[in-house]
Amino acid sequence: MDELLSVAEMHRADEMTIAAGVPGAALMEAAGAAVVRAVCERWAPHPTAVLCGPGNNGGDGFVVARLLLEAGWPVRLALLGTRSALTGDAAVAAERWPGPIEAADPYILKGNPLVIDALFGAGLSRPLEGVAKSIVEAMAGRTVVAIDVPSGLHGDSGRVLGVAPQAALTVTFFRCKPGHVLLPGRELCGEVVVGDIGIPERVLDGIVPQTAVNGPELWRHLFPWPALDGHKYARGHAMVLGGGRMTGAARLASVAALRAGAGLVTLACPPEVFTVYAAGSPSVIVEPVADDSEFAQLLSDSRRNAVLLGPGGGRSAQTRARVLAALEARKACVLDADALTSFAEAPEDLFDRLNRRCVLTPHEGEFARLFGASVGMDSDKLSRTRAAASRSGAVVLLKGADTVIAAPDGRAVINVNAPPELATAGSGDVLAGIVLGLMAQGMEAFEAACAAVWLHGEAGHAVGPGLISEDLSGALPGVLRALKG
Secondary structure, three states, X not given: OOEEOOHHHXXXXXXXXXXXXXXXXXXXXXXXXXXXHHHHHHOOOOOEEEEXXXXXXXHHHHHHHHHHHHOOOOEEEEEOOOHHHOOHHHHHHHHOOOOOOEEOOHHHHOOOOEEEEEOOOOOOOOOOOHHHXXXXXXXXXXXXXXXXXXXXXXXXXXXXXXXXXXXOEEEEEOOOOHHHHOOOHHHHHOEEEEEOOOOOOOHHHHHOOOEEEOOHXXXXXXXXXXXXXXXXXXXXXXEEEOOOOOHHHHHHHHHHHHHOOOOEEEEEEOHHHHHHHHOOOOOOEEEEOOOHHHHHHHHOOOOEEEEEEOOOOOOOHHHHHHHHHHHHOOOEEEEOOHHHHOOOOOHHHHHOOOOOOEEEOOOHHHHHHHHHHHHOOOOOHXXXXXXXXXXXXXXXXXXXXXXXXXXXXXXXXXXXXXXXHHOOOOHHHHHHHHHHHHHHOOOOHHHHHHHHHHHHHHHHHHHOOOOOHHHHHHHHHHHHHHHHO
């Protein structure tokens, strides 16, 4: 599993390794060697400026400079601060550097050398200023190799603390951090290489990471492949509530639920637009629903075990009532779009009835309207999504190029396979339909949400440029075939 470690968890991994008998200086040597290997695999020897900071990140830089020099690279090294102020393993690494130490200043970048950014690591907590800021700004347009993270990037949030360089390559160690995959960090890191520096895998048993990069290794073993002796009702009967105006949303979701494997899908809609919905996919059952009592009658069929509400539904008291009816009926629920924003004025009315069999799929605007300042809207995306899952008691899928899925128990994943072509009308409706289809087949809410987001991203890649939302469901069979192997 591609676990992600927070800055604090990575410090614990270092401490546990050192406590087990591996000297910190040995870890620093291994880190520097990992950076040098990555650099030498990508570039031939040419002028290189190594910029070292006052902490252990700078110590890694001293090791990199020495090893590059020994390999025949022309190297200049500059230090932010004084050599006498270095302590611990960084001081040891500085003692082993045989060359001159220049004062950190933008002038060292004159001549456009390869830049090794060893100024600050992932633990930086305040914006860069003064000389450090000037040096980072001077890196613009140059080829930068960052050690751990580009200086100025927060390792937990992926946010820029004032300024950070654009790296061509980032070399980190043992495991990535959330900041490597959350935006804008993911873009600023460029190519990311994870170096093995001798930290044993068993340290994870003491850390128990709660965050990972989304991928099949997390949920493949739970995927609901059809059984040879199965039948359509064994594969679940999903229901989608359609609206009276934006009829495309529910139709997209219904077909996606079928493509994701649901045995049957019923689309409930206002009678006045029945013909519009009925003219859609012949695989979808369309039921006219005139009022709340008729909707309740559909819910009373125990075979209809999962419900999607919100796409194209309209923000109204009726939408609220039908969401609450589906929850009262103890169905597995996917709540999207208007099913969320209809509770913006009274979110506790929704939260009091949600459970772990529910998935909320907001984009940032819907998330802000439903959760507001109660989850710290100024905090990073991972923290906000975790807080929202904890507050609501449901799985929260906060959409975007770096979609985050969080469960009420603290587990979270960050998705990284979404292509930019998915930023198109109706894409979210397809995603909600995939989640629904997997939950109808009995997949647990968190794993269903994770699988759906990954499948959605892979389908986007399969279609590529020119993608419109109708294409995504058609691409799913190929993605599923490859997943099944």
